[in-house]
Amino acid sequence: MSLPHTVQPTPDRAVARHPAWLPPEAFGPLGIRSALVCGTGPLVDTVVEELTRAGTRYGGRVHRHARAGAVELVLALTGADPLPPVAARLAGEVAGTLGAEGFLLDRSGHVPVLLADTPAGLLYGLFHLVRLGGSAFDLHPVERHRPALDRRMLDHWDNVDVHPVMGQVERGYAGGSIFWRDGAARNEPDRIREYGRLLAACGVNAITVNNVNVHATEARLLTDRLGDVAAIADLLRPYAVRVHLSVTFAAPVVLGGLPTADPLDDRVRAWWATATRQVYDRIPDFGGYVVKADSEGQPGPFTYGRDHADGANLLAGALAPFGGVVHWRAFVYNHRQDWRDRTTDRARAAYDHFAPLDGRFRDNVIVQVKHGPIDFQAREPVSPVLAAMPATRLAVEVQVTQEYTGQQRHVCYLGPWWSELLGFTPWGPQGRTVADIAAGAGRTGTGAGGGRTGTGAGAGRTDTGAAGGRTLPGGGLVGVANVGADPFWTGHPLAQANLYAFGRLGWDPRLDPRAVLDEWIGLTFPPSTTGDPALVRRTLHEIMDDSWRTYERYTAPLGVGFMVNPRDHYGPGVDGYEYSPWGTYHFADRDGVGVDRTRATGTGFTGQYPCPWAERYESVEQCPDELLLFFHHVPYDHVLRSGSTVIQHIYDTHFAGVEQVKTMRQRWQRLAGLVDAAVHARVSGLLEEQLRCAREWRDQINTYFFRKSGVPDTHSRPIH
Ligand code: GCU
Secondary structure (H helix, E strand, O other): OOOOOEOOOOOOOOOOOOOOOOOHHHHHHHHOOEEEEEOOOHHHHHHHHHHHHHHHHHOOEEEOOOOOOOOOEEEEEOOOOOOOHHHHHHHHHHOOOOOOOOEEEEEEOOEEEEEEOOHHHHHHHHHHHHHHHHHHHOOOOOEEEOOOOOOEEEEOOEEEEEEOOOEEEOOOOOOOOOOEEOOEEOOOHHHHHHHHHHHHHHOOOEEEOOOOOOOHHHHHHHOOOHHHHHHHHHHHHHHOOEEEEEOOOOHHHHOOOOOOOOOOOHHHHHHHHHHHHHHHHHOOOOOEEEEOOOOOOOOOHHHHOOOHHHHHHHHHHHHHHHOOEEEEEOOOOOOOOOOOOOOOOHHHHHHHHHHHHOOOOOOOEEEEEEOOOOOOOOOOOOOHHHHOOOOOEEEEEEEOOOOOOOOOOOOOOOHHHHHHHHHOOOOOOOOOOHHHHHHOOOOOOOOOOOOOOOOOOOOOOOOOOOOOOOOOOOOEEEEEOOOOOOOOOOOOHHHHHHHHHHHHHHHOOOOOHHHHHHHHHHHHOOHHHOOOHHHHHHHHHHHHOOHHHHHHHHOOHHHOOOOEOOOOOOOEOOOOOOOOOOOOOOOOOOOEEOOOOOOOOOOOHHHHOOOOHHHHHHOOOOOOHHHHHHHOOEEOOOEOOOOOEHHHHHHHHHHHHHHHHHHHHHHHHHOOOOOOHHHHHHHHHHHHHHHHHHHHHHHHHHHHHHHHHOOOOOOOOOOO
């Protein structure tokens, strides 16, 4: 029977890919209900489509008319007219207070009522209900949700052409690009739509579709290949995901035929204005540009004797009339360093280049700062730039793709790490967190240099990052994407959890990463699909909760970083970068190891931090163990705060790390027959590789340091 105002069921879309955290079973509790959706617009249509799909499978119905019969679930825009009585009074009370992406969940009698001021809020609310599952229908207090960070963006390092060295996806470990193949758009709309669903369901609201290293073909996405970008934007729009483009700073020369890309040249300004207007003509909700300039060979304003504020403001000026932003990366350093030169310290570079520019960036510039001062190592201190630019919108950039954390061949759940990062307080325990900085909360913004009381390298600075002056929005959280054309999306099926956690922590950085993992487990392995839900849940926690620290244990010790094979960055290469131009050295000799970055005797990098961290990092006694070798060069018999010597710590952690991987492998075997066979087989195979690689790390690192130091392991375990 077909009812007026009732959406007809549509068949499930055939998608031959792993459903990740949106398997049909996750919608079961909503799918059996009779739901009412009030409101109009493409995103509301997406909500209806999701519920209809669930209803088709589980027998529920979706109504679009407020006077439908008995309903068991209401999702409504506060401004929808008419609203059913169960929602009307509440909507009257809260309308206009829920925010651009927020929502409210209340009960009217036993009927859950989800209200949002905007269609995006309704969509996020729907996925909240999916997370709640059956408990959405239990009585509990009213919940209000809105994201802490407005911008939650994934940067795809995808190339349109296959790059001779970096391939289709730079630092991609999940097969080809989901957008591009061999120089052309991949043209698989279902795949992109499914990706959009997954992003919306974890809270990601923006992506870039191409690599920050912009090669010749990719440069043209801005102009004659713009249609390809528009097609992706059309597919992702129904999931509230805005599309951005990485552009080359040299575009006016390489695309426009101008003799210069000087940011202060009027012809250059006019070229960017025209190109940008054409982008918005085609993609009215285009998000903006991402730029890697004067970095690792990419062109930038230095060529013209200009600085990064000049460069960023040029693009910001072109984007401003349309509400777009430019993400300007702070990853600027000398990658042609002479290793003999002990005065140049790559860790200092981003601060030295950018902190003096604070206050000079236009409001639609977001300076995008890698979380650590060097380059996505498994352990680095938090970048001091994040505390040094109170008058600038800052985004924190992390790597969801596991370039330096096992390349999606190793289990390495990154949620605990990002949680630590986002909760870090650069001005000490009472001050603002990194998440506050990314959110723009309490930002100063008093114009040039506003709010900073220190000078020079920042030594002795007393500012607290407290508010004052005009308020700037935050720059948000940015992650380098980890998905590809692999049937599991992420190569390692358990690496899906990192993408999920990225979105969820961007939405609410205070979430407990174990609780986020728990959500992911519940959605990805719904109880109805596993033989023993409690065992599956417990085992995945045992394997994943501490897996980042396990990875850290068997790889580079105590924050020293970069003991990887050059180029592919996989597996141990202790001296792989020691005599290279990249500025990533450990300085191990027969007596000790580590980089002296103190003010007293080293490169002075510790002075880039405000109090109290400048003092803590400067002091060899107070420096946290896990960062000791990042900040200090110490003898092998130096006693850590843990009570162990450096050399014994290296041996102990490397032996322990491998044992932990063996335990992971045993635990995973318990799940044979309890989870999807293809997932089980893929993870089993990868755990073999993780164990092989962990052993290689253990033996090379231990042997290297034994040979350098001559100090034996106190437990006489095999070292070669
Ligand atoms: C790392 C990575 C590069 C990438 C760069 C960046 O250095 O190895 O492939 O281009 O980061 O963040 O731009």
